[in-house]
Amino acid sequence: NTPILKVENLSRHFTFQTGMLKRQTRTVKAVTGLNFDICSGETLALVGESGCGKTTTTRLLLRLQSPTFGRVLYDGQDINELKGAGLKAYRSKVQAVFQDPWSSINPRVRIRDFVAEPLVVNEKLTSGEVERRVHAALDAVGLRPQDARKFPHEFSGGQRQRIAIASAIVSRPRLIILDEPVSGLDVSIRSQIINLFKDLQAEYGLSYILVAHDLATTRYLTDRVAVMYLGQIIEQGATDDVFDAPAHPYAEALLSAALSADPGEVRNEIPMSGEVPSPLNPPSGCAFHPRCHRNMGEICQSHSPALGVQAPNRTVSCHQYAP
């Protein structure tokens, strides 16, 4: 299965001037050295606390920002080199669904026009074909053709998220980035939307990259998971393997609070001391060492761990697993 999207050494650093005379240059490493890929029909999760670099990563994947170094390959082509028809094809085939369905829908635009927008911007279709595709997309998310004439205020939060999903699938994408897609919804609605994602994936062979705080949703919806800390992926592997036996101490602490697949299993939650450090002033050595319950002293404080292979298809960045 050849990857649709391949991320190689992806890094985004922001440099700015500080001080009275703006003579000091400081750098924030929002993300550094990310490597992952995603194949057809697969779901990858990016998890981690706020400030770990998930938002920057999704912006880089959507080409809303360009990397400082590294690249994102779509069908083998660097997305930052795409222009004209190639860029339109990318924008059409890689879509996103964001957290807040209220803010992503313009209140004065009819549902038909909102859902049709990716087609109008990126494809040349007749108005009849656009109409047909909008109705098919609304039908796929459980709405009716007559809903196309209505305005956003006529729908509930859950229905509005269905409309946002219809707009994401109308251009028949291959990959959808789901950025906290159910966090803004009532708990009672969440499972319906999560199951809708599953159904659409089964029907259209979609791939998803899920960014979510909710670890239960992550476990249910995804095949693989990349755990991020302070702009780096510190562990990556099959979701069930990582949730069942996290190897990196940060993943261990983060996931200790997650629901187990086995209701009879009792997990001891591992407390994490302190807050995520500022990316303006990251700790030396292993960035997690001030909070780590397995800190090994000098080596952790002074040397940044390389990414090691801890098990087949599992990579971990921690001195415990150094080659």
Ligand code: SF4
């Ligand atoms: Fe903890 Fe050391 Fe591993 Fe970092 S390298 S996660 S401080 S054990």
